[in-house]
Amino acid sequence: MNIFRWWRGILFAFFLLALIRVFLPLPFSNEIIIFSIYVMGCSFLLGKVGFISFGQPAYLATGAYATAFYLFYFGTNPYIGILIGIAAGIIMSLIVGPLFVRLRSDYFALVNLALAVIIFYMMQKVLAPITQGDNGLWFLTNMKSTPILDITKPKEFYLFAFLVGLAVWAFYKYLNDTLYGACCLASKINEDKVNFLGYSNFRIRLMAFVIANTTTALAGSLYAIYLGFVSPEMTSAHRAADPVVVTILGGVGTLYGPLVGSVAFTGMKDLISNLIGNWELFIGFLLVFIMLAGEKGIWGSLEPRLKKVFSGKRA
């Protein structure tokens, strides 16, 4: 049946995720899901549109702080908090998007990084009266328990995040199959031809920018609800590389790359910091090693082989 074939990959991937949930500690699973949504935005931008952004933490913080403001000052419903986070992501992307997407790819990366650091300073110092600066906003107790699924509790939050993840992945898979997805790829490969075909590069890229960053903002909101607090540290310069590293690690532009990369990264982070305290060293060298070895990443190298295996079996 056609529908089943379409969902097959996603269901299988999330089935594996559920297995992880069963066998490994809950915080690990929660972290993987949220982090991979975060990375998905970056991966989409880099892989399908060709833009590398060192400033994804900026949009993460946008979503997280928007949710935090709402929950700290105004209301108690976490779902509305998430919606506000998503809205903030859309608004932020629409504000900076028209300027940023016109830039060449290297300027784009640097400008996004500058944005991330600016937001960091703003949250830390300039708006300190309302953001409480480095102390962060704590609102875990503010959130009211929600009916059916109480997402203020980690176990039930996981179920919610799981479903959100499923939705996000379905969305991106759908996007791949649409005309718009093809446009993105075309824009990355040869923008002159896209112009000749009558499409507007600018509009394609702007839309992709908004989609990717809203995904990131969604991840930010999820982080806010899960952790119960936000602090400026999440958008500091050290964090700028995290999504890029994991994107490359998992496999740029692939659908499941972010999941694989996120599992590998979080797992490694945990293992390595138990062995050597200084894991930045490891991340740096790992990154260089991956780039030198071929930029496909874990899933990126596995995917073609798995495809061959599967289609070979049927033939």
Added chain:
Amino acid sequence: MIDTQLLISGVIFGLSIGSIFFLMAIGLSLCFGLMRIISLDQLLYYSVGAYITYTISVTTGSMWLGALGGLVVAGILSFAVERFIFLRIYERDIAFTMITSFGILIGGVGVIKAIWGLVPRPVPMPIMAQINIMGTEIPVYRLIVVVIAALVYAGIWLFLNRTITGKAIRAGIEDVEHVEGLGINVYRLFTITFIIAGTLSGLSGGLHAPLIMVDPQMGLEVMPFIFMVVIIGGLGSIKGTLISALIVGQVVSIGSLIYAPLAQMAPFAIMLLILLIKPTGLYGSKLLKR
């Protein structure tokens, strides 16, 4: 409005911080212009320069010797990195090299943490004297930094315009393939440029060390400012880098006199303004498809 004394010291402060930004930004700009790579690891050579300065000045007591050692070690390190890593990836995408250099930067920060630890270290200022300019006490050291940067600019200008290698580099910035066609070994030019960039970054680290505490994250802290300098000035142009370094330095310094937290963000606002008018920066090269 603002006290004249504060203003003068603010201007001098801005000039000195602008000089330091300039020394680092030249590296990024040159590397981009000639090799079309964004060499984020310049920030690593900055940190290395600062740390070596610290170590040498602690053991021998002379900060200038430390700065010299810093720039030498940074130069050697940049040579090693260029030979082993960048040589293999010159043909690839810009984004690719950017990620790789970022990886080197992060890895290098890790190495620094491993060797020197996490605690910020102070570096003694070599000259504590202050001279009196128009009624304000200015630290002589800051003036020396500005003078050094001016000398470096003159030196770079002479190098690029009066020596064969320099002219070859300028030609390479415009069109590498033609230079190769003339029979010049462009990979050697690349190496030379990269070493110059690394050495200058090491120098800037050494010079900056007495003004701030050296800590492992110092490269990452200064990164946004260097980016803004490079973006405003335009990648690939030395004059643009100089002008934008001066602008950013003044904005940061005088801005912090007016309203401190905003000063960190003001260069960003200026950068956005400039990008609106000229998407490649003030003196940047034409939009490349590469």
